[in-house]
Amino acid sequence: MDKKVAIVTGGGSGIGQAISERLIRNGMHVVIADINQANIDATLAKFNADGENATGYRLDITQRDAVLAFAASVNEKFGHIDVLINNAGITRYTPFYEADDSAWDPVVNLDLKAVFYCSQAVARYMVAQKGGKIVNISSSLGTGTSPHHTAGSPGGSAAYASAKAGVIQLTKTLARELGPDNINVNCIAPGFFLTPMTGATRSPEQVADHIRARTEMAVLKRPGNLKELAGVVSFLCSEDSDFVTGHTIHVDGGRSDRM
Template sequence: MDLKAFDLTGKVALVTGASYGIGFAIAKGLAGCGATICFNDINEELMNKGIAAYKAEGIEAHGYVCDVTDEDAVQAMVKKIEEEVGVVDILVNNAGIIKRIPMIEMAASDFRKVIDVDLNAPFICAKAVIPSMIKKGGGKIINICSMMSEFGRETVSAYAAAKGGLKMLTKNIASEYGQYNIQCNGIGPGYIATPQTAPLREPQADGSRHPFDQFILAKTPANRWGEPEDLAGPAVFLSSSASDFVNGLILYVDGGIAAYIGKQPS
């Protein structure tokens, strides 16, 4: 085996919600291995910011405005990508939201919104690309899951329900479409330093670390928050021929947090 197994030259990758953060870092990693990048975001402003960010990195990305919870819009976007760029070989379902609200205080409409973006949208996007993947002879789907695909925590009932469901959707897509040489796997990021987690890392008024920041560092053997770039390597692996016999796996990129029960008393 050599590094050619990780070469993505000629492959078209669609990364949802990839104007910044984890999606941008993953797309940048795929581009670095030769993939042509397509991405979407919810509005023109974010999409244009994404185009500028890719251009600054020397990446010629194709940006689309699309609400990934809208099935008709997603079907139209995928058709346009196929016409303008080519069949999607790699789908990364990255777009997501979180609402940190105690369950008994959360409106059902807020719960449904999180489920819609974090679970229904990956279903809609996968459904849109799979037929052409079958015709082409294969493809790769990566669902961005979460530590909350496995664990519970206060205030994230909707997010955990969605990401737990996404874990099982990943396994089901692998089971149903593996016969067509389609591999569907998940990446479960640990606690990553992104705009989404910024409120949990803000210093206190006295300059001390945020209590949640302290909690995460104590629970993570790596003793740090992850960076979006930490997810690029795993994404390249799961997008490449090096992972052709890997299907239905959720790969946790978490600095060891899922393996750790905590520091023993001294």
């Protein structure tokens, strides 16, 4: 992977930061695209980045024109884009019968529509160079409907689950369409990992209950470590996965509600 260029959306925190760190360690130059400048600065400082191994771009990936300009800028600067990690996402847990546009649109726009924007913007350069890797981050909630009581309802994750399921189907579609140009498109469906999002919309009591329920749901009986997730992403970015495309890999400790 040495000297390859990877874009990681939402690369300034949580899963995205762990992926960025792993790809930098693998020798890639990582372009961290994040809407939060403070997260970008903190992440670059953490990696002791000096411009040789990482670059930060403040970007709202829900804005198509901004994404197109960003991809053009990255390609012009480096001459190639080898990897795209569509990681950025949010949640807005709301009971289905109470959800309105303010609970649905931001989630679907970022978690699904922006994946389309970024993939389309970057794919044109990958097609021109006849090669590339796209890895989409979905969720175990995109593959099943386990109870989710954070919002006071077992269906409180309707928008998030729907968007993440869409990411899985988008992965399959893009793999078929871009495969003839030697572009691999795969997906990761993480299970339970402790990230800043875990407590972002929950009280301390809800966090404790969430950790207990999700830990019990995995046959390994523990949360995942972000390094374990980043390792699977690293595989999908490497030559070892050159004959793997259109797949969703479940990194979830054996979620018993899916087995």
